[in-house]
Amino acid sequence: GAGVSQSPSNKVTEKGKDVELRCDPISGHTALYWYRQSLGQGLEFLIYFQGNSAPDKSGLPSDRFSAERTGGSVSTLTIQRTQQEDSAVYxxxxxxxxxxxxxxxxxxxxxxxxxx
Amino acid sequence: AQSVTQPDIHITVSEGASLELRCNYSYGATPYLFWYVQSPGQGLQLLLKYFSGDTLVQGIKGFEAEFKRSQSSFNLRKPSVHWSDAAEYFCAGHQTGANNLFFGTGTRLTVIP
Structure with missing residues (x-):
């Protein structure tokens, strides 16, 4: 696509529920990143995918967070058993x-x- | 540790005045450096980037930044600020071969009439 597309744009959930966030990168871009931006904070690196290489997961804050990238394109960030401190812009x-x-x-x- | 630092959390300038936003980096070798802008409710937009060569780089919207190795700085400047420049500005950097782009904590710019 022309730009990086993310969905949903807004998600409200109850504590303890699982959520999935989707990212559709620019066609032909081999690298894909997830960052988290909490209120009044800078951008916190979460995870990085590059081609077929193993992802760099060094920024994931806990094992409740995971991400995958299928076919080298679309990525999904999953947060299990959400907590209030997970509230942020991803x-x-x-x-x-x-x-x-x-x-x-x-x-x-x-x-x-x-x-x- | 590799990082970029933005010492100013919030800056207010009058429309038409000049602007300088500070960014300091901490890397072993010359990093790749970037400035991004985030307008309210918008994603981050790249203003300019420094890879090597000329230490003064020009970006979009009339912005420029100067890489100063002696001061470990990459400050963003604009000679005359417009009301539409009100936004959050982020400095970022990474080293050759590094995956992670490190961001500063951002500087919020307010423009007053």
Whole structure:
């Protein structure tokens, strides 16, 4: 697609429920990132996918968080047994590494998660 | 540890005044550096990037940034601010071969008439 698409744009859930957030990256972008932005905070790296390589999961805050990327394209971030501290905007980005070796990320509009 | 730091949480400037947003980096080697802008309810938009070469880089919307190795800084500037520039600005960076783009905590810009 023309941009990075995320859904849902807003999700309200009850504590203890599972949620799935979806990201559809730009066609041809091999790298995909998930970040979390809490109120008044910067962006917290969660997970990174690059091609067929094993994902970098070093930023996932707990084992309740997981992500997968199917067919090297669409990604789903799953949060199990949600807690109130999981409330945040979850941002997805994709990139095509440039010839200079830099990752120029294009971000989606985000999925705002509210856990009651 | 690799990081970028934005020392100013909130800056207020008058419309038409000049602007400088500070960013300091902490990397062993010259990193790739970026500035992103996030308008209310919007995703992050890339303003400009520095890879190598000219230390003064031009971006969109009239913004520029200067890489200063001696000061470990990559400050964002604009000579004349417009009301539409009110937004959150994020500095980010990563090293060659690194997966993770580290973001600063952001600087919120308020523009007053």
């Amino acid at each position: 941002l997805c980005a994709s990139s095509r590494v440039t010839g200079a070796g830099a990752n120029v990320l294009t971000f989606g509009a985000g999925s705002r998660l509210t856990v009651l």
